[in-house]
Amino acid sequence: MSFVHPNDGFPMTRGPAVGWARLPGPLPVDHAWVDDASWRALCEQWHAQDGRLITLWGSDERPAGLGFVVHAVFTYADAWHWISLATPGDRPRFSALSDLFPEAARLERALFDLLGISCDARDKRPWLRHEAWGPADFPLRRDFTQAAPVPKEADPYPFVRVQGAGVHEIAVGPVHAGTIEPGHFRFSVVGDEILRLEERLGYTHKGIAKRLEGMGLTDAGRLVGRVCADSTAAYAGAYALAVEAVSACAVPPRGVWLRALLWERERIANHLGDLGALCQDGGLAFGHTQFGLLKERYLQTQARLFGHRYLMDTIVPGGVACDIDSAAISDMERECTALLEATRRLRHIIDDHAGLQERFLGAGRLDRTRARALGAVGLAARASGIHSDLRLLWPSPPYDSLKARICLQEQGDVAARVAVRFDEIEESARLIRVILAEIPQGPVRAPCAPPKGTLGLGAVEGWRGPIVVAITRTPECARHHVHIHDPSWQNWPLLEHAVLLDLVPDFPLINKSFNLAYSGHDQ
Amino acid sequence: MHKLLRQIVKTGMLRSRPCPRRDRARDIHTSPPSLAEELGRALAVRHVDTGSCNGCELEIQALGNAIYNLAAIGVRLVASPRHADILLVTGPVARAMAAPLRATYDAVPAPKRVVALGDCACGCGVYSPNYATVGKVDDVIPVDVAIPGCPPPPETIREAFATLICR
Ligand code: SF4
Numbered sequence: 265m266s267f268v269h270p271n272d273g274f275p276m277t278r279g280p281a282v283g284w285a286r287l288p289g290p291l292p293v294d295h296a297w298v299d300d301a302s303w304r305a306l307c308e309q310w311h312a313q314d315g316r317l318i319t320l321w322g323s324d325e326r327p328a329g330l331g332f333v334v335h336a337v338f339t340y341a342d343a344w345h346w347i348s349l350a351t352p353g354d355r356p357r358f359s360a361l362s363d364l365f366p367e368a369a370r371l372e373r374a375l376f377d378l379l380g381i382s383c384d385a386r387d388k389r390p391w392l393r394h395e396a397w398g399p400a401d402f403p404l405r406r407d408f409t410q411a412a413p414v415p416k417e418a419d420p421y422p423f424v425r426v427q428g429a430g431v432h433e434i435a436v437g438p439v440h441a442g443t444i445e446p447g448h449f450r451f452s453v454v455g456d457e458i459l460r461l462e463e464r465l466g467y468t469h470k471g472i473a474k475r476l477e478g479m480g481l482t483d484a485g486r487l488v489g490r491v492c493a494d495s496t497a498a499y500a501g502a503y504a505l506a507v508e509a510v511s512a513c514a515v516p517p518r519g520v521w522l523r524a525l526l527w528e529r530e531r532i533a534n535h536l537g538d539l540g541a542l543c544q545d546g547g548l549a550f551g552h553t554q555f556g557l558l559k560e561r562y563l564q565t566q567a568r569l570f571g572h573r574y575l576m577d578t579i580v581p582g583g584v585a586c587d588i589d590s591a592a593i594s595d596m597e598r599e600c601t602a603l604l605e606a607t608r609r610l611r612h613i614i615d616d617h618a619g620l621q622e623r624f625l626g627a628g629r630l631d632r633t634r635a636r637a638l639g640a641v642g643l644a645a646r647a648s649g650i651h652s653d654l655r656l657l658w659p660s661p662p663y664d665s666l667k668a669r670i671c672l673q674e675q676g677d678v679a680a681r682v683a684v685r686f687d688e689i690e691e692s693a694r695l696i697r698v699i700l701a702e703i704p705q706g707p708v709r710a711p712c713a714p715p716k717g718t719l720g721l722g723a724v725e726g727w728r729g730p731i732v733v734a735i736t737r738t739p740e741c742a743r744h745h746v747h748i749h750d751p752s753w754q755n756w757p758l759l760e761h762a763v764l765l766d767l768v769p770d771f772p773l774i775n776k777s778f779n780l781a782y783s784g785h786d787q
Numbered sequence: 788m789h790k791l792l793r794q795i796v797k798t799g800m801l802r803s804r805p806c807p808r809r810d811r812a813r814d815i816h817t818s819p820p821s822l823a824e825e826l827g828r829a830l831a832v833r834h835v836d837t838g839s840c841n842g843c844e845l846e847i848q849a850l851g852n853a854i855y856n857l858a859a860i861g862v863r864l865v866a867s868p869r870h871a872d873i874l875l876v877t878g879p880v881a882r883a884m885a886a887p888l889r890a891t892y893d894a895v896p897a898p899k900r901v902v903a904l905g906d907c908a909c910g911c912g913v914y915s916p917n918y919a920t921v922g923k924v925d926d927v928i929p930v931d932v933a934i935p936g937c938p939p940p941p942e943t944i945r946e947a948f949a950t951l952i953c954r
Contacts, residue, residue, distance in 0.1 A: 299888070302934050306848065322813045334921050357812075368804055385847055394882070394883035395882075395883070396881075396882030396883050396918065396919050397882075397918055397919070401918075402916045405917070408918070438883075438884065438887050439868075439891050441866035441867070442866070443836075443841070443844050443847045443848055443864060444836070444844065446836055446838075446884060446887065447837075465883060466881045466883060467838075467883065467884050467887075468836070468838040468839070468878070468881050468883075469881060469882075469883065469919045470879065470881055470917075470919050470920045471917045471918055471919035471920060472840055472913050474917060474918065474919075475914075475915075485914045486913060488840070488952075490840045490912075490913050490937070491840060492841060493840045493841045493842030493843075493845060493938070494841055494842075494845060537845075541848075550791060550794075550795065553852070553853050554798065556792065556851070556852035556853060557798070557852060557853050557854065559849075559852070560849060560852045560853075560854050560855075563849070573846075573940065574842060574845065574938075576788070576842070576937070586948055589907055610788070610794070612790060613790050613791050613794065617791075618792070690852065718806075737918060759893075766802070777873075781841070783838070783839065783878075784842050786881075
């Protein structure tokens with residue numbers, strides 16, 4: 265059992281008796297190897313007691329004699345729980361989670377597509393596979409050869425049909441009318457009213473996990489920062505935290521604070537862009553122009569101070585690859601003041617604009633009970649009244665001293681998601697000011713020693729929600745696997761529910777209010 | 788309403804950028820420069836993402852803001868390939884997007900040109916070919932103009948389009 269850490273005697277008070285071991289790193293993560301029975305028992309217990317599924321994935325550990333391993337991470341009570349289940353190499357199977365946690369359904373389908381690990385879930389349709397590889401090829405298996413034959417014919421993908429008088433289907437995508445990423449939406453409608461929406465994703469699957477298996481952990485940051493560009497700082501940050509956990513690397517305090525500065529800037533930049541796009545889709549071109557200008561100036565500051573408009577390659581394992589001087593600090597302070605003044609003015613205009621409010625209020629409503637049942641995370645969850653924010657719930661430095669405040673709304677409609685964005689711009693600007701005033705002096709980066717540990721988990725509250733990176737290593741056979749999880753896995757299914765009984769012409773607006781990732785999801 | 792008008796006045800008119808000089812567009816690689824004669828001075832552009840990380844999309848969206856104002860030089864993003872002169876492709880070509888890319892290309896009426904935007908579209912970037920990635924755009928449809936960068940800054944993209952029109 266090559267992953268097993270020496271058990272540090274953690275008390276076994278959480279359900280079935282399994283040996284928990286605390287992993288290194290700023291997050292309180294406990295890991296345990298479980299068998300079939302305790303896998304299920306733990307999941308049932310966490311489901312009953314308000315635990316949340318963070319991610320589910322698998323890795324091929326046959327070279328280490330462990331067969332295929334299924335991993336799941338949950339948050340429950342005061343810690344993160346990472347459980348690993350070894351399944352036989354010749355017949356990999358595990359007990360499905362999606363009956364308890366519906367957000368696991370697509371993860372289970374992807375697990376089969378990539379590794380051929382099956383479970384007892386009902387939906388057996390492929391999710392990521394499309395016709396890029398055959399139904400009997402499993403690309404994340406270590407013995408998968410790149411040259412595996414590519415089937416010529418498209419597999420049929422049966423969408424769920426809605427039948428009845430006057431029902432018809434509208435198929436949209438994968439190529440959309442606007443400048444957005446590819447995905448397919450299948451609407452079943454009566455007149456203009458949406459009876460059902462079914463998403464089909466996976467078009468931008470690029471085999472990133474397979475690529476990462478062949479790259480050194482310290483060299484792969486550039487690729488991880490290009491999985492989903494609008495969250496590049498959060499991705500690179502979560503990856504760096506995971507690498508640091510397996511390398512026992514301590515980031516100097518100034519590096520830690522600069523990371524938070526970059527994450528908050530990323531949040532503001534995206535919120536500005538989304539508010540502009542929401543005004544545009546709501547019919548107020550003025551708002552689009554104004555927020556477009558604010559965002560552009562913000563990006564220009566980033567290019568000037570950090571060397572990249574979207575902050576790519578600024579966060580690296582060991583710290584950050586940039587620093588700020590006193591001129592940059594006063595530059596950003598002035599920017600904060602001007603930005604807050606402008607967004608407050610625009611917020612008044614938007615709140616007073618009857619036409620826009622008419623579009624926002626009540627559209628794409630997702631109430632708290634449903635959002636909770638579906639496992640909503642991040643911004644969308646907060647707009648439906650759910651406390652979900654890593655910066656508050658598990659504050660790692662510097663958030664433990666920054667004391668971020670949560671921005672919650674109750675109504676769960678487009679207006680609520682707009683309001684959360686406005687509130688978060690205020691809050692992120694406040695945090696940035698504190699960081700600029702209190703950032704410690706010193707180096708920004710420490711050398712990252714070659715990895716020695718076997719398990720590492722990193723997580724960052726990106727602007728959409730938690731981005732999680734998990735690394736599993738088997739040092740004896742010099743192999744590792746990197747799993748990257750985007751919050752869009754949890755939140756894409758929310759959209760299918762939020763649009764029910766709304767009108768087809770409102771879909772772009774509702775979709776934009778979630779603004780979920782395609783590339784981040786498909787990978 | 789008065790607040791809205793006041794904000795418009797406060798923002799004022801932004802200085803419009805001239806068409807860049809041809810010798811400034813150094814990094815842009817184009818096929819024979821017959822575009823303006825064939826397509827005229829107003830271009831309708833249809834964008835297709837074949838697997839990008841969305842960084843290149845962010846910059847295409849930025850081209851529409853008041854600072855770059857792509858429409859001012861006669862370039863318009865259109866919703867259908869049937870209305871387009873130019874196909875603007877971003878990202879490496881993911882296998883599941885190869886067929887949609889070909890279909891979109893076929894739907895653009897001739898004469899047409901293909902612009903590959905970003906390191907991934909031009910040469911695969913960080914995404915080398917593998918089981919899920921076919922390769923660069925040129926491996927699937929012929930590319931006429933390549934704009935490198937990761938992502939290419941909006942000035943560069945704007946200059947590339949302006950060069951196509953101003954020739
Ligand atoms: S060129 Fe860079 S920004 Fe554009 S799709 Fe590729 S990785 Fe993303």
